[in-house]
Amino acid sequence: MTRSNFMTVATVVAAVFGLAFLVAPSQLVALYGVTLTPQSEVIGRIAGSVILGFAIVFWGARDANPADALKAAMTGGLVANALDTLILLHATITGLLNGLGWLQVLINGALAVGFWYFTFGKGRTI
Template sequence: MTRSNFMMLATIVAAVFGLAFLVAPSQLVALYGVTLTPATEVIGRIAGSVILGFAIVFWGAREGNAADALKAVMMAGLIANGLDALILLHATVTGLLNGLGWLQVLINGALAIGFWYFAYGKGKTA
């Protein structure tokens, strides 16, 4: 197996588990005998966004090109932090998190904006 093929396999595995954690965290972990509460589903969804970010990085790094890998890292940061901001916004608005949840919404939202700016905005360097 080549490195490129391995990275494609890693991309598929990470994408499947990342999306499963994002969409149905309770159902996924129930396969392993674990029960989540609504509050811990938030953590499962955040884990899903991070795993999905890894899928993006693996895909971008599959050919060993530094420029493509950097683009993938920037996209992964944008997607993961953007999803986290939305997940945390929902959790805070619905009362699953206390008022400190707003701080995390702002932090992840600001990071997402930063990744967007340096990947696609005026801060784009290459």
């Protein structure tokens, strides 16, 4: 198996688990005999966004082109932080998180904007 093929397999595995954690964290971990509370589902969804970000990095780095790998890492950071912002916003608005949740919304939102700006905006260096 080549490195490129391995990275493709890693991409598929990360994408499947990342999406499963994002969409249905309780159902996924129930397969392993674990029960989540509504609050711990938020953490499961955040884990899903990070795993999905890794899928993007693995896909972009599969051919070892440094520029593509950097763009993939930046795009993975954008996707993970943008999804985290939405997850945390929903969790804070619905009362699953206390008022400190707003700080995390701001932090992850600012990081998402930064990743977007330096990947696709005027500050683009890639």
